[in-house]
Amino acid sequence: MLDFYRQMCLIRRFEETLLEMFSEGLLVGTTHTCIGQEANAVGVLSHVDADLDVVVSNHRCHGHYIAFTGDVSGLIAEVMGRVTGTCGGRGGSQHLCRGNFYTNGVQGSIAPLATGIALAERERGAGALTTVFLGDGTLGQGAVYECLNMASLWSLPLLIVVENNRYAQTTPSELAVSGSVAARAEAFGIETAELDTTDVVQVHAAAGAAASSVRRSGRPYFLVLNTHRMAPHSKGDDTRHPDELEALREHDPLRVLGARLERSDRARIERECREEIAAAREAGEEAPAAGAALAR
Amino acid sequence: MRQRRCVDELNAALHDAFERRSDVYLIGEDLLDPYGGAFKVGAGLSSRWPERVITTPISEASLFGVAAGMALRGYRPILEIMFGDFIALGFDQIVNGISKFREMYNDQVQVPLVVRTPMGGRRGYGPTHSQSLEKFLLGVPNVSMVAPSEVHDVRALLTNAIEDDEPVFFIENKVMYGRPNRRPVDGLLDGMRCVEESGPYPALTFSGNDFAESSATIVAYGGMVPIALDAAVQLILEHEVFCEVVALSRLLPLGIDAIVESVARSGALVTAEEGSLTAGVGAELTARVQERAWGDLRGPARRVAAADGIIPAAPGLEAEALPGVMDIVDAVLVRQAVRAS
Ligand SMILES: Cc1ncc(C[n+]2csc(CCOP(=O)(O)OP(=O)(O)O)c2C)c(N)n1
Ligand SMILES: [Mg+2]
Secondary structure, eight states: OOHHHHHHHHHHHHHHHHHHHHTTOOOOOOOOTTTTOOOHHHHHHHHTTTTTTTEOOSSOHHHHHHHHHHHHHHHHHHHBBBSSTTTTTTSSSTTOOOOTTESSTTTTHHHHHHHHHHHHHHHTTTTTOEEEEEESGGGGGGHHHHHHHHHHHOOOOOOEEEEOOOOEEEEGGGGOOSSSHHHHHTTTTTTTEEEOOOOOOHHHHHHHHHHHHHHHHHOEEEEEOOOOOOOOOOSOOSSSSSHHHHGGGOOOHHHHHTTTTTTTHHHHHHHHHHHHHHHHHHHHHHHHBSSSTTOO | EEEEEEHHHHHHHHHHHHHHHHSEEEEESSSSTOSSSSTTTTTTHHHOOGGGGGEOOOOOOHHHHHHHHHTTOOOOOEEEEESSGGGGGGGHHHIIHHHHHHHHHHTTTOOEEEEEEOOOOSOOOTTSOOOOHHHHHHHHHTOOOEEOTSOOOOOHHHHHHHHOOSEEEEEEEHHHHTTTTOBBBBTTTEEEEEEESSSSOOOOEEESSSTOOOOOEEEEEEEEEHHHHHHHHHHHHOOOOOOEHHHHHHHSSOOOHHHHHHHHHHEEEEEEEEEETOOOOHHHHHHHOOOOOOOOSSOEEEEEEEEEEOOOOSHHHHHHSSOOHHHHHHHHHHHHHHOOO
16 A cells, blocks of 8 residues: 555656646646546556556556656656657657557557557467556547457457546546447447546556456456546646536545555655655756757 | 469468568458458468468558557568558558657667558549559658569569568559569560669669660659550650650659669659649659759659549549550650750
8 A cells, every 4th residue: 555655646746746847837848647547557557567568558648657667767857858768858748668668649549559469469478468548538539449349359458448537638528428438348248347436445456357357368358447637638728617626636546545544654655756756857957958959 | 484463472472471470460351261352462371370360340540550559569460451542541540650659769669560552543443442542651751662563573572561670551553463573584674674773672774775865764653664664665666755664662761763863864754653643752753853863854844643633433534534655655755845846
């Protein structure tokens, strides 16, 4: 539980730092934080082995990346456009690759990629699990259903995690997602579970069952995690009423888990995370900017 | 020696590749024997290697990404798209994935896939099954595009594409499939001299007068190559005008060395493609050749291409829309008139 807290705290402080740096004008471009959703990244990815398994993520990928790789300094340098960044500054916030971790920024495009990766891993036969994270809004993309079909037909070892934060940018899911989310996958003969919690312990348990089902059966699995996005879609673009945001605070996964921890443990973890991020930021600031036009 | 049809050479290249490497897979629709794919290029593969021929649902938008995922993880998938027209469904994966991964991920990965697809008309398939969409791929950085013609070593080109570490779009002209793979013998084909570049995707240059000074350089690829050669022969026989024909096999990256060399002897450039005119392969070729060989050119290049419109189904209408021998002959004679005046 302490490690769950530490990971979630690291992700939270990392993304808060990014938002601060944006507001100070220190960063350019865009970013999508998973503030409020950290339990998903940490709970799900505690079941994967970074040396064996593969993760494919989307625009909201920092939490997944940190939970999978632990690499805070590469990520902050990437967002800062430094040569020491995960992709040398070429990708930025939503185009990351490190080891068995891949992300891309076009909604829905990663579903086919993950399907192909799972097919490759099925062929290799080393027992790797491929996990792909999709948002509720991305269920609007037809490619997702092509891939549910193929994953089921071809018995691919693919865990599809839908992080349903009930919004796509500004569009509430009532305006974009009809019917049942889980039933979409059930219709393709894919085992499904749905969870309504931001408690990392519960996410961990459900994801554990999902991951072992895929590993055991070699079949895909569709895990719907109903969650809450506590911060803006990107930065400074929240159109929701402040009361609505206020009401989300009780679901804050750090608060939910933190209530079960010793105050002193929490304080220590908080301090360590802040220090780690400060050091990563400092290293990023010292690293040369990528690109000859800016390098000095 | 009886020449084998191009489709048989392509089929042989696939069988070679499956035999040589265990990481090669064929992915696409209706691939299983006895059908073996809509144009039979994959015939026999699924019987010999059932586990490496994956017949798919009709899901082109995703299939490009599926192939990319396999390639990222160390396999060499060959994606067969039943008709080239359907690459339109895959453009997100092509533009925002396949072509970007290596550079975007800081050269940590490779995407060694081959997309094989038939393009071209003259079979009456109508507007959505007859196009030559190479020009849309021409605008995509970081992919290769190879388009064999019946005078290239078709089997070697496909083999080289499969061995390529970059993503390769391999454009197979539909008419070419059924025609013999005619290769120059002792540097001669159809009575014309022929020189072939070295490298995995060579251009062939043909001359009817032993590479002496000539009237124009006709550049063609794919299904337009035999048409360009016919035009060159007709120009000799009926007009006593000698041309060189450069048959490209690679459109991306677009190398023009063979063209520039030929233009130095001919002083005029005519491009011939089966795709529609605007923003086509000829436009890019013209721009590049004029940049490098301005001093050799007597006048503006001429582009021969399909009309900017649909490719109708009825044979008479289709023939009106697509470029033919006479279009090339006329384009050369216009240049010849410039020279004579
Ligand atoms: C094809 C495509 N269309 C639009 C966008 C712009 N966009 C980025 S994130 C986003 C919303 C995605 O919503 P959802 O899938 O629910 O994920 P969430 O942001 O809630 O995590 C949109 C519209 C995009 N990146 N790709
Ligand atoms: Mg959402």
